[in-house]
Amino acid sequence: MATKQAYRIALAGNPNTGKSTLFNALTGLKQHTGNWAGKTVSMAEGIVRHKDKEYRLIDLPGTYSLFSNSTDEEVARNYIIFEKPDVTLVILDATSLERNLNLALQVLEMTPNVIVCINLIDEAKKRGIVVNEGLLMRELGVPVIKMSARNKIGFSILLDTIDRMVKGEISVRPVPFIYNEETERKLEQIEPEVRKLVGDEFPARWIALRLLDGDTSLLREIEKRMLQKEDKEWNSIEASQTNRLENF
Amino acid sequence: MTLYEGKKGDFIKINQVLLEGVMRRRLLDLGFVPGAVVEVLKKSPLGDPIAFRVSQTTIALRKEESSRILGERIENGY
Numbered sequence: 001m002a003t004k005q006a007y008r009i010a011l012a013g014n015p016n017t018g019k020s021t022l023f024n025a026l027t028g029l030k031q032h033t034g035n036w037a038g039k040t041v042s043m044a045e046g047i048v049r050h051k052d053k054e055y056r057l058i059d060l061p062g063t064y065s066l067f068s069n070s071t072d073e074e075v076a077r078n079y080i081i082f083e084k085p086d087v088t089l090v091i092l093d094a095t096s097l098e099r100n101l102n103l104a105l106q107v108l109e110m111t112p113n114v115i116v117c118i119n120l121i122d123e124a125k126k127r128g129i130v131v132n133e134g135l136l137m138r139e140l141g142v143p144v145i146k147m148s149a150r151n152k153i154g155f156s157i158l159l160d161t162i163d164r165m166v167k168g169e170i171s172v173r174p175v176p177f178i179y180n181e182e183t184e185r186k187l188e189q190i191e192p193e194v195r196k197l198v199g200d201e202f203p204a205r206w207i208a209l210r211l212l213d214g215d216t217s218l219l220r221e222i223e224k225r226m227l228q229k230e231d232k233e234w235n236s237i238e239a240s241q242t243n244r245l246e247n248f
Numbered sequence: 249m250t251l252y253e254g255k256k257g258d259f260i261k262i263n264q265v266l267l268e269g270v271m272r273r274r275l276l277d278l279g280f281v282p283g284a285v286v287e288v289l290k291k292s293p294l295g296d297p298i299a300f301r302v303s304q305t306t307i308a309l310r311k312e313e314s315s316r317i318l319g320e321r322i323e324n325g326y
Binding site for chain 1: 269270273274277278279303304305
């Protein structure tokens with residue numbers, strides 16, 4: 001085991017919100033950046049050191065949503081749900097919050113360990129847009145940080161907030177999403193069953209919602225991952241038995 | 249009325265999205281949600297597809313989708 005554990009920090013955001021710019025600035029890498037949709041097709045990874053900790057930054061594909069309308073969205077969604085990063089940064093474009101908040105809310109339904117970064121804050125200022133991050137923080141229940149990745153503004157606050165979040169010093173209380181009566185009633189029936197199957201491994205309410213949505217691609221993915229896990233356990237049992245035989 | 253019936257320059261407040269599954273989800277994600285006001289920006293020479301302004305972005309929809317989004321025309325976007 002390594003003495004220093006690297007925390008995993010995922011970057012999620014709409015296309016063209018400066019996600020890759022932030023990634024490059026923090027990691028010192030030169031991952032290609034450009035302003036066209038679907039640029040980040042696979043995930044880039046880089047290392048950031050801050051204080052005594054090492055972080056692995058994972059740049060997820062830029063998407064408007066995480067409901068698997070495309071491969072990009074599936075890749076981003078699978079990472080957040082199945083790989084469970086220690087912290088997920090959601091990068092929002094300050095000049096287009098209405099559109100961008102859709103993704104933030106979706107991520108908040110999947111995991112509580114979220115930091116919302118309002119990027120391009122200098123650009124917003126130029127256009128006379130004022131962002132009340134205190135209000136957003138109260139409404140969303142997670143840290144909200146204004147920043148400009150291009151001009152490296154807000155980085156120290158961001159890194160300190162990540163540090164405090166992995167240490168468990170920040171209590172996050174993401175807003176609970178309450179749906180209409182019919183949906184909530186169905187959730188009450190499905191969620192306990194889902195929980196029996198997936199345990200605390202995956203967010204049961206979120207999976208139940210996707211089932212109501214008729215999301216079959218998610219079902220296939222869960223099935224695949226659970227089979228892989230069983231295989232792995234089975235293989236390790238076999239291996240230990242072989243060892244025992246050899247010792248005998 | 250449907251979004252497909254909108255004229256260039258119209259502002260339409262969406263009240264129903266009559267699509268299901270992945271396409272419905274996609275349209276909601278793009279901002280075609282009940283309560284949202286969209287502007288009809290341009291029509292293609294043959295009237296399909298049509299470009300709409302929706303939450304600060306331009307999105308073009310085919311007739312198949314725009315004819316299944318219902319709303320009402322409003323004055324000046326308010």
